[in-house]
Amino acid sequence: MVTFRPNSVGKAIKRREDPRLIRGLGTYTDDVKLPGMTYAAFVRSDFPAGAIRSIDTAAAADHAGVVAVYTYADMDGQVGPSPVGAEMPGMGKADHPLLADGRVLHVGQPVAVVVAETPYAARDATGLVEVDIEPREAVVDVEAAMAPDAPRVYEELDSNICIQVPVPNPEADKLFEQADQTLSMRLLNQRVAPFPMEGRAICAHWEEGPGKLTIWTSNQAPHFVKQQIAMCLRIPEIRIRAIAPEVGGGFGAKIPTYPEDPLLCWVSRKLRRPVKWSETRTENLLGMTHGRGHVEKIEVAFQNDGRVLALKGQTISELGAWRSFYGPFIALSTHTMSCGCYDIKAVAWETFAVYTNTMATEAYRGAGRPEAAYIIERVMDEVAAATGLDPVGVRRRNFVDKDAFPHTTASGAVYDSGDYEKTLDRMIELVGYDDAREAQRQARDDGRLVGIGVAAFTEVCGIGPSGGTAPHQRMGTWESATVRVEPSGNVTVYTGVSPHGQGQETAFAQMAADAFGVGIDDVVVVHGDTDQVQHGVGTFGSRGIAVGGAALHMALTKVHAKATRIAAHHLDAPVDQIDYEDGEFTVSGTDRKLTFRQVAEMAHLWNVAVPGEEPGLEAVARFEPPGTTFPFGAHLCQVEVDPESGQIEIQRYVAVDDFGVVINPMLADGQRIGGVVQGIGQAMWEEVQYDDGGQLLSGTLMDYAVPRAKHFPRMVLDNTVTPTDVNPLGAKGIGELGTIGSTPCVVNAIVDALRPLGITNIDMPAKPERVWQAIQAAASAQ
């Protein structure tokens, strides 16, 4: 394997993306303007469940500026059902049409689409569409939905339970009998809204002449959009171009292809005009997939010395009204990751994924792993409390030993590498843990509610391998890269990942620059366009560097090898006598040399043919990861709770993480801090709420609390480096780690602050009202 000299890899290089973005010159989907553009607006269901008696579109169609109004009846038979994701054995068939087909299943479901000459006219006319719905009883609470006599989301199915996967374990039963102690907890991982700053946006353009469909869509996986639209509209995929231009955040909710994507493509083909739609923030909160939504029950068997022997868990996951791309997998991955970074002997689990009359849930920054980390990290604190040991000590006692990797957990995950003590030690050192605990004791003596929370966690990144997803989702999870060298020696990289803030235009340029000894400005990275990047999968599951970067490394290596062979021919020397360093090929022990740029020109001019080679200097590579990576971290948070108001102040946050080899530490820090803040958002404020009848209560920014700048102190970051051998870069992935670690860390800190009052759990979000009520209840119980 070639090791490229790291002139820029590993350094905090400023982003190539930024010059356009800081000047307002990026092109997001809503910025696309085409001649003859029309504008769409949706009529959405006001009812969570019901039968559509009639839809009257006449008044809307007559409204000034309206071009067309469509309902399901207009497209019946012409399009397939909505693209949905996971299909696994045992799931009932539950198609999801692009527009409601006689029934509605959740508030916000698209019922009709109005197309007009201006956005204002389209929106005005939606109010003129009369939809008569016979409401029926909705099922909203996920546990209530599991009852045999619960109203069913899909009347044609026997039950709202989409999947039920029991994994019993007699060994766990035995350990529960032998253990010194046991405890049980019920933990809620509430529904949250991904809330990218740019909502969903689509511009669809059918060109009748060439018979070509182009869709700009704010999405994380444009190649999958292309495939889904092909299946849904029965247009050959070779006639579809999907473009994810600048994408204003995704966080998992832009992995799926939504019903609106193929629907607007169908509209454009029908009208032979381009059509554009950008959702409002309320539409975003109603109709973009939500994250989390788990109810978990956990029993723990442990010894008096703090050693955890076994877990028995139950996950109940809300799917919402339809199966999203990853929904059922998210539910299952909580069990897979249930051991965290601990050597636990046996795990028994049962997973349910359940339909309710609410918006679908989908991957959200972590997707199943945050739920698992939340459970095991809350468990470790309660084991510490039950045994009278320090939470840090309990974690140390249970860590998987650093010499035990690769390590297969009792729940079946194969961890690639790890050194949990090292990361924890560094965090303890950075914090001055003993001093912090002493200061806490003094604060408590003064009657203040100060808490210190710790989380030592691991998670799974670098999604792949394809075997995990391909059978159920018609999609492999390898990644592609093409490296094309111009005659000048400048380089274009085409990557199958589809970054939307992660910074791969920079990180990949660093890698290519190092490989060929060219400048970063001599490299352009192309992504997010299926006509330019022939194949690819996308950006999610912390796979950009770990899988996409690995594919790029393969392509760079191939191009480098060819350049070496061409250089050898021109230098009249055997290939094995060619040395390479910093853009120069030299015949070993001589001063005969060629620069990379000279070789690039020779590869294209070809006036001297190189036997056995084709002209040009380009390579395509696809990387199928042999396994996943498991980054890890040790976080600490200190909070103070105001007993009079329940208000929580975050006083300190320290994160030491290990995500293997780092390409650009500045970008990595950005991912980490952003992730931590997003995780704290869930811990403290964020909550998608439906009322008992299925109406969304958190449909605007007045009702949904997104973290703001003044909520946070300056965070302290450091990292350790434990490479992975799963990919040639040794990089593990960074995108979701902060979110996964911070949520339990903060809740542990809050519970630690309140524990002197006899409080042992606070459900998320730990909003002041909830904390205040817990304090009042504890006081009246004493």
Added chain:
Amino acid sequence: MPRSVPVTVTVNGSTHEREVEPRTLLVHFLREELDLTGVHIGCESTLCGACTVHLNGRAVKSCTVLAVQADGQEVTTIEGLAPDADNLHPLQVGFWEKHGLQCGYCTPGMIMAAKQLLDDNPSPTDEEIREAIDGNICRCTGYQQIVDAVQHAAEAAGAA
């Protein structure tokens, strides 16, 4: 069709005359009529700050200003902050240097809000920066590098 009213707005130093529906929001006027698509829409309710521009030198959220309210006024958008790529505003430099953006969607509004702060208070503390951008949501960065970016700009302006 709805009746139109004339408006004349000076945007980034150029004067534009248009006929618009009275209800036209300033953000739509800027984006649709003048093609200034650096002004982004994030919530339509004054709460996220993505659409922040300056109206007569003060930061406003252009999703809750009518175009007719800007009649005869001066507007500055992100596109008007620097004449060209070689002469960036110190805040643009700060955001670039300090990794103050990821997806970039909140960035134009964030920069315009920060400009208001530095116009009023050239040497803010971290806390003052956090307070000043409290009306602007960023979902990617966690704000810390935005604070650093604004400090970088403040220091650069102070040194100039």
